Amino acid sequence: xxxxxxxxxxxxxxxxxxxxxxxxxxxxxxxxxxxxxxxxxxxxxxxxxxxxxxxxxxxxxxxxxxxxxxxxxxxxxxxxxxxxxxxxxxxxxxxxxxxxxxxxxxxxxxxxxxxxxxxxxxxxxxxxxxxxxxxxxxxxxxxxxxxxxxxxxxxxxxxxxxxxxxxxxxxxxxxxxxxxxxxxxxxxxxxxxxxxxxxxxxxxxxxxxxxxxxxxxxxxxxxxxxxxxxxxxxxxxxxxxxxxxxxxxxxxxxxxxxxxxxxxxxxxxxxxxxxxxxxxxxxxxxxxxxxxxxxxxx
Amino acid sequence: xxxxxxxxxxxxxxxxxxxxxxxxxxxxxxxxxxxxxxxxxxxxxxxxxxxxxxxxxxxxxxxxxxxxxxxxxxxxxxxxxxxxxxxxxxxxxxxxxxxxxxxxxxxxxxxxxxxxxxxxxxxxxxxxxxxxxxxxxxxxxxxxxxxxxxxxxxxxxxxxxxxxxxxx
Numbered sequence: 001x002x003x004x005x006x007x008x009x010x011x012x013x014x015x016x017x018x019x020x021x022x023x024x025x026x027x028x029x030x031x032x033x034x035x036x037x038x039x040x041x042x043x044x045x046x047x048x049x050x051x052x053x054x055x056x057x058x059x060x061x062x063x064x065x066x067x068x069x070x071x072x073x074x075x076x077x078x079x080x081x082x083x084x085x086x087x088x089x090x091x092x093x094x095x096x097x098x099x100x101x102x103x104x105x106x107x108x109x110x111x112x113x114x115x116x117x118x119x120x121x122x123x124x125x126x127x128x129x130x131x132x133x134x135x136x137x138x139x140x141x142x143x144x145x146x147x148x149x150x151x152x153x154x155x156x157x158x159x160x161x162x163x164x165x166x167x168x169x170x171x172x173x174x175x176x177x178x179x180x181x182x183x184x185x186x187x188x189x190x191x192x193x194x195x196x197x198x199x200x201x202x203x204x205x206x207x208x209x210x211x212x213x214x215x216x217x218x219x220x221x222x223x224x225x226x227x228x229x230x231x232x233x234x235x236x237x238x239x240x241x242x243x244x245x246x247x248x249x250x251x252x253x254x255x256x257x258x259x260x261x262x263x264x265x266x267x268x269x270x271x272x273x274x275x276x277x278x279x280x281x282x283x284x285x286x287x288x289x290x291x292x293x294x295x296x297x298x
Numbered sequence: 299x300x301x302x303x304x305x306x307x308x309x310x311x312x313x314x315x316x317x318x319x320x321x322x323x324x325x326x327x328x329x330x331x332x333x334x335x336x337x338x339x340x341x342x343x344x345x346x347x348x349x350x351x352x353x354x355x356x357x358x359x360x361x362x363x364x365x366x367x368x369x370x371x372x373x374x375x376x377x378x379x380x381x382x383x384x385x386x387x388x389x390x391x392x393x394x395x396x397x398x399x400x401x402x403x404x405x406x407x408x409x410x411x412x413x414x415x416x417x418x419x420x421x422x423x424x425x426x427x428x429x430x431x432x433x434x435x436x437x438x439x440x441x442x443x444x445x446x447x448x449x450x451x452x453x454x455x456x457x458x459x460x461x462x463x464x465x466x
Contacts, residue, residue, distance in 0.1 A: 044302030058310035061302055067318045074322060078329040085337045087344060094337075101334045121327040129322050144315075149308050153315025209304070 018076025022069040026141050063147035070132045112276040126268045134260025146209040155197035158271040165279040207263045211255025
């Protein structure tokens with residue numbers, strides 16, 4: 001316990017603040033920038049500012065800000081968890097850190113095989129970013145995952161990795177793989193190749209957004225219901241809409257908690273499966289062996 | 299404040315999101331995986347070295363035990379052989395001593411017998427002599443006459459010797 005020096009505790013505090021303050025900042029920002037609403041609406045992310053760029057203006061929206069909030073939070077959490085690691089006497093937070101690392105490695109390697117030993121951090125960052133982004137809605141913040149651009153960005157990253165691993169055996173082998181069972185199916189294969197990232201992006205985005213839409217619809221509906229039933233009462237009671245207490249929370253458990261985590265898991269699973277199944281492992285190893293033999297004989 | 303449409307694709311946002319994912323990847327790799335894996339590897343190394351040390355200690359202990367067992371076995375054999383040679387030597391000694399003693403005893407007995415024989419013969423001779431003298435004296439007295447001592451002596455000696463022989 002000689003680590004309980006003031007400097008250590010102070011750093012702990014800094015790291016915890018790094019993890020928590022961004023979320024507080026996000027809430028404050030949301031409260032400060034949200035106009036006094038004139039009703040419940042379904043809109044996309046609010047634009048903070050936009051920069052003129054070629055093709056399209058670069059817009060900094062709630063999605064980006066909230067993504068950065070999540071990233072900084074995770075950075076603070078990582079620093080906090082790995083602060084004061086010890087070989088002999090692991091603390092509770094070190095157990096948690098080790099558990100996270102080992103679990104993610106086990107999950108990744110069991111799904112992808114040992115050739116992908118560099119992937120656990122990527123899979124963990126997909127799950128962490130996606131799950132925490134969705135969970136931001138618990139704080140009343142805009143979940144970045146309900147923005148198609150965010151999930152599309154991740155899907156593009158996955159698509160790049162899929163293609164990179166398919167290219168491991170050279171471009172000829174890559175092109176040949178499209179005419180796989182019979183060359184006649186090449187157009188379908190190309191479509192499915194392009195559809196992979198699109199479907200991944202839309203699946204995740206659609207699930208989170210639909211949750212938000214349903215929540216809004218239910219809230220509006222309950223509001224209307226209250227108006228119909230209690231409309232005849234004098235003004236303060238008829239406008240209180242007490243029926244909105246509790247029932248949306250049940251929906252929130254499903255749409256925000258369950259669906260948010262599940263979609264993160266599904267996205268990561270699909271990424272792992274697509275990347276590892278696109279990798280022509282046997283062919284690659286065969287070529288590598290041949291190259292080595294050639295080098296030896298040369 | 300302006301908002302995006304619910305579905306609106308923006309190229310730069312997609313790139314930003316991709317960059318965010320990559321940034322988070324490097325953050326996790328550097329600040330979570332690297333230190334934790336380092337600690338895990340160190341712990342594994344410590345455990346391995348501990349096991350190796352334990353195995354080494356066990357091995358040397360077993361070797362020591364075997365060596366001592368071997369030594370004890372040879373010591374026992376040595377003791378056995380020492381006892382055996384000592385026994386043999388003792389037996390030999392005792393045999394020799396007993397044999398010597400028997401020889402000596404036989405010697406003594408033989409000498410004693412010889413001496414006894416000699417004494418006996420000497421005694422016989424003495425007695426004969428005495429008898430001769432006595433009988434001569436007696437005869438002289440009885441006959442009271444001068445007789446040829448020499449003749450008589452021969453006569454008596456022959457008689458006594460016959461007597462002695464029949465007495466034997």
